[in-house]
Amino acid sequence: MSPVTIAVDAMSGDRGAAIAVAAAEEAVRENEALSLVLVGSRGELEALLSEPHPRLRIVEATDAVHMHERPSHALRHKQNSSMAVALRLVRDGEAQGCVSAGNTGALMAFGRSLIKMYPGIERPAIVKLIPSLRGRCHVLDLGANVDASAENLYQFAIMGSLMAAAVSGLPEPRLALLNVGEEEIKGNEQVRLASHMLAQCDSLNYIGYVEGSDLFRDVADVVVCDGFVGNIALKTGEGVAAMLMELLEQAFTRSLYGRILGWLARPTLMRLLRTIDPARHNGASLLGLQGVVVKSHGNANERAMLAAIRQSAREVRLEIPRRINEQLDELML
Amino acid sequence: MSPVTIAVDAMSGDRGAAIAVAAAEEAVRENEALSLVLVGSRGELEALLSEPHPRLRIVEATDAVHMHERPSHALRHKQNSSMAVALRLVRDGEAQGCVSAGNTGALMAFGRSLIKMYPGIERPAIVKLIPSLRGRCHVLDLGANVDASAENLYQFAIMGSLMAAAVSGLPEPRLALLNVGEEEIKGNEQVRLASHMLAQCDSLNYIGYVEGSDLFRDVADVVVCDGFVGNIALKTGEGVAAMLMELLEQAFTRSLYGRILGWLARPTLMRLLRTIDPARHNGASLLGLQGVVVKSHGNANERAMLAAIRQSAREVRLEIPRRINEQLDELML
Numbered sequence: 191m192s193p194v195t196i197a198v199d200a201m202s203g204d205r206g207a208a209i210a211v212a213a214a215e216e217a218v219r220e221n222e223a224l225s226l227v228l229v230g231s232r233g234e235l236e237a238l239l240s241e242p243h244p245r246l247r248i249v250e251a252t253d254a255v256h257m258h259e260r261p262s263h264a265l266r267h268k269q270n271s272s273m274a275v276a277l278r279l280v281r282d283g284e285a286q287g288c289v290s291a292g293n294t295g296a297l298m299a300f301g302r303s304l305i306k307m308y309p310g311i312e313r314p315a316i317v318k319l320i321p322s323l324r325g326r327c328h329v330l331d332l333g334a335n336v337d338a339s340a341e342n343l344y345q346f347a348i349m350g351s352l353m354a355a356a357v358s359g360l361p362e363p364r365l366a367l368l369n370v371g372e373e374e375i376k377g378n379e380q381v382r383l384a385s386h387m388l389a390q391c392d393s394l395n396y397i398g399y400v401e402g403s404d405l406f407r408d409v410a411d412v413v414v415c416d417g418f419v420g421n422i423a424l425k426t427g428e429g430v431a432a433m434l435m436e437l438l439e440q441a442f443t444r445s446l447y448g449r450i451l452g453w454l455a456r457p458t459l460m461r462l463l464r465t466i467d468p469a470r471h472n473g474a475s476l477l478g479l480q481g482v483v484v485k486s487h488g489n490a491n492e493r494a495m496l497a498a499i500r501q502s503a504r505e506v507r508l509e510i511p512r513r514i515n516e517q518l519d520e521l522m523l
Numbered sequence: 524m525s526p527v528t529i530a531v532d533a534m535s536g537d538r539g540a541a542i543a544v545a546a547a548e549e550a551v552r553e554n555e556a557l558s559l560v561l562v563g564s565r566g567e568l569e570a571l572l573s574e575p576h577p578r579l580r581i582v583e584a585t586d587a588v589h590m591h592e593r594p595s596h597a598l599r600h601k602q603n604s605s606m607a608v609a610l611r612l613v614r615d616g617e618a619q620g621c622v623s624a625g626n627t628g629a630l631m632a633f634g635r636s637l638i639k640m641y642p643g644i645e646r647p648a649i650v651k652l653i654p655s656l657r658g659r660c661h662v663l664d665l666g667a668n669v670d671a672s673a674e675n676l677y678q679f680a681i682m683g684s685l686m687a688a689a690v691s692g693l694p695e696p697r698l699a700l701l702n703v704g705e706e707e708i709k710g711n712e713q714v715r716l717a718s719h720m721l722a723q724c725d726s727l728n729y730i731g732y733v734e735g736s737d738l739f740r741d742v743a744d745v746v747v748c749d750g751f752v753g754n755i756a757l758k759t760g761e762g763v764a765a766m767l768m769e770l771l772e773q774a775f776t777r778s779l780y781g782r783i784l785g786w787l788a789r790p791t792l793m794r795l796l797r798t799i800d801p802a803r804h805n806g807a808s809l810l811g812l813q814g815v816v817v818k819s820h821g822n823a824n825e826r827a828m829l830a831a832i833r834q835s836a837r838e839v840r841l842e843i844p845r846r847i848n849e850q851l852d853e854l855m856l
Contacts, residue, residue: 323766333703336711370666370754378669378751402758406766418711419752421703423759425735430760433656433739434767434795441791448791455784458774462767 191223194506196499197285200230201254201272202292204489207231210291211238213495217503218245224503227285229276230254251275255292257488261299273297277304280481287482287502289473291490297483298334298476305481308349308515310522313338314478315346316417316485317353318424321471325408328354328363332474333421340383343367343414347384348521349477350412351394352514357505362395363411368419369399380416393521473498480511524556527839529832530618533563534587534605535625537822540564543624544571546828550836551578557836560618562609563587584608588625590821594632606630610637613814620815620835622806624823630816631667631809638814641682641848643855646671647811648679649750649818650686651757654804658741661687661696664750665757665807671749673716676700680717681854682810683745684727685847690838695728696744701752702732713749726854806831813844 200210207230214226225245228235232250239246251272255264268274273292279285281304290297298314307314317330330350331338338346347365354363367385369377376382376399388396400410402423415423438459442452452459464470472494476483482505486498533543540563547559558578561568565583572579584605588597601607606625612618614637623630631647640647650663663683664671671679680698687696700718702710709715709732721729733743735756748756771792775785785792797803805827809816815838819831 323769336703368755370669370751371758402755402760403762403765405759406762415755418703419755422701422735422748422752422756425704426738426756427735427759427763429736429739430763431767432736434764436656437795438771441795444791451784451788451791455788458777458781458784462770462774 191221191507193223193225194287194503195225195227195285196502196506197227197229197249197276197279197288198499199272199276199288199290199292200228200235201251202257202290203486203495204257204291205491207234208238209490209492209495211235212492213499214246215240215243216492216496217499218243221500221503226499227276227279229279230272249275249279255296257293259293259296261293261295264293264296265299265303268296274300274304277301277483280483281305286506287484289484289486289495289498289502291486291488291495291498293488294333294485297485301476301479301483305479305483307478308480308518310518311345311349311478313342313345314476315349316420316474317350317477318474319357319471320405320424322406322408325411326358327405327408327410328357328412329405329420329424330412330414330477331417331420332424333417334476335417337418338380338416340380340387343380343384343416344387345522346477347388347394347396347412347414348518349514350414352517352521353475353477353510354412356508356510356513358411360411364409365394365396365412365414366398366400366404366410368405368413368415368423369401371401384414391521470494470497473501475501475505475510477514480515482506482511524554524840526556526558527620527836528558528560528618529835529839530560530562530582530609530612530621531832532605532609532621532623532625533561533568534584535590535623536819536828537590537624538824540567541571542823542825542828544568545825546832547579548573548576549825549829550832551576554833554836559832560609560612562612563605582608582612588629590626592626592629594626594628597626597629598632598636601629607633607637610634610816613816614638619839620817622817622819622828622831622835624819624821624828624831626821627666627818630818634809634812634816638812638816640811641813641851643851644678644682644811646675646678647809648682649753649807650683650810651807652690652804653738653757655739655741658744659691660738660741660743661690661745662738662753662757663745663747663810664753666750666754667809668750670751671713673713673720676713676717676747676749677720678855679810680721680727680729680745680747681851682847683747685850685854686808686810686843687745689841689843689846691744693744697742698727698729698745698747699731699733699737699743701738701746701748701756702734704734717747724854803827803830806834808834808838808843810847813848815839815844
């Protein structure tokens with residue numbers, strides 16, 4: 191594999207730098223082609239590193255963006271934050287991708303200000319690969335924008351399709367718009383107009399509308415919605431999954447018989463858990479920037495952070511930004 | 524219990540009149556204070572009834588609204604449909620509530636045209652009681668409107684609070700707006716403005732924003748959103764639940780050991796299944812009309828249809844429309 195360098199914003203997650211450092215050490219151990227740059231307080235990071243590693247270096251950043259800081263405030267006052275420094279490493283070519291578990295809005299704002307967007311793309315979107323029973327599905331936008339015009343949705347659809355093609359190797363990913371199910375109220379104006387625009391575009395495999403429940407039924411490879419809807423749908427789904435896992439846990443601890451059964455069934459249940467474990471599916475991509483920027487969940491544990499680092503390395507290896515850039519022209523209206 | 528009469532639109536569901544008739548026979552059997560009016564084709568309904576019952580009568584309707592018919596078309600051409608006739612029984616006081624598994628949009632349109640709305644309420648909303656791990660939560664709107672102004676959201680919040688108080692006996696139900704989690708993009712303009720309006724209202728126990736995952740965490744008793752977001756969130760949640768149940772099913776059928784375990788664990792898992800069984804939670808209320816109108820899922824089975832009939836009878840007994848009407852005045856801006 192060709193060598194890949196990823197900048198890791200080590201200071202912005204909820205759980206502190208220890209998570210980022212541990213994940214980074216594991217990442218360079220498992221992947222010999224990977225080099226990482228840990229960005230943050232040198233003293234703190236050096237103390238956390240178990241030993242020096244030739245493919246793990248530290249770049250000092252004296253400041254950090256807080257989780258609840260306004261993006262505009264961060265942009266004005268936090269140019270020396272670990273987040274901004276990590277993104278600048280990507281801009282300057284010292285790293286090819288960046289991972290941050292920090293404030294999404296600030297990451298978005300710094301991303302747009304430090305790394306160029308694709309020409310013609312108005313807004314970046316957050317995209318995530320959602321696991322389902324049979325396949326996987328790229329869903330965007332998951333919260334970069336609280337509303338979206340038909341034109342925005344159309345652009346998200348193009349970027350999402352190109353990304354799905356590059357990531358999953360599908361020649362013609364099935365593209366759909368997320369909509370409500372009832373026939374008579376088929377979506378708001380933006381969604382209907384975006385649907386009309388997409389139906390005109392021969393280069394996209396647009397299959398029409400899908401409903402919330404279709405996200406897990408391998409009906410589409412790319413599903414597009416505005417960030418408000420996407421964020422709420424994703425979190426509702428996570429809420430249901432968490433509730434069911436807790437119910438299952440309760441079921442197998444309620445009685446002695448239940449506990450024995452639970453013990454016997456543990457390997458079976460663990461396999462199930464692994465399939466939907468959020469840590470394994472951590473990592474959302476900022477799509478629209480001419481560079482790989484992966485957002486990790488704010489309270490990611492070590493395993494989840496490792497998943498996000500792996501994802502950014504994969505996107506770099508697949509040259510996602512270059513491939514999207516090359517094919518964007520012919521698809522833009 | 525005081526006697527209650529419910530009109531059942533027997534012809535509009537996906538699965539035909541047999542479901543409605545079977546559910547109706549069970550409903551009058553289990554509840555001696557309940558009378559039902561089955562509305563539809565007399566010949567078909569009589570053939571389906573296993574025997575005459577003193578509290579089960581048939582009212583003829585010569586037509587039916589199709590599942591994919593436009594509401595405006597239904598309103599113009601289907602005044603003799605089982606749906607319209609059932610609602611007219613409520614309007615005329617021959618029934619106190621109505622249940623239909625038909626086309627939501629048409630039910631909404633007929634409901635608005637045949638039954639008065641509360642004074643001052645601009646649009647009805649669809650509300651459903653969502654089960655969670657610890658409590659239950661009234662969520663609205665679930666698809667009556669694809670968009671909603673701040674004023675609409677405010678009115679939904681009032682109606683939802685009054686309904687939760689009446690249904691659950693909570694003196695001050697915790698009221699929240701559904702929003703995205705990230706601080707910096709706290710919702711679109713409508714949500715922010717509605718939040719401001721609700722915060723001013725001393726008679727409501729407004730607790731602020733909640734996220735999608737909070738729907739199942741007993742954080743609020745009433746959660747308000749527009750119908751587009753609500754519909755997609757609900758269906759995404761249902762999709763996740765269906766996927767997990769299928770994964771569980773697979774886990775316990777994959778190997779002989781798994782099958783034996785599954786057989787041993789069946790009672791435990793069945794209890795879990797019952798907790799989240801959609802059939803037990805079938806029935807959404809059209810809120811805003813001065814009458815009880817319950818929408819059953821289109822492809823409800825007999826048990827689900829029975830749940831919807833029970834719900835409408837409960838809402839009639841609790842005099843939900845009268846109670847909301849009485850308290851609405853002081854809460855409206």
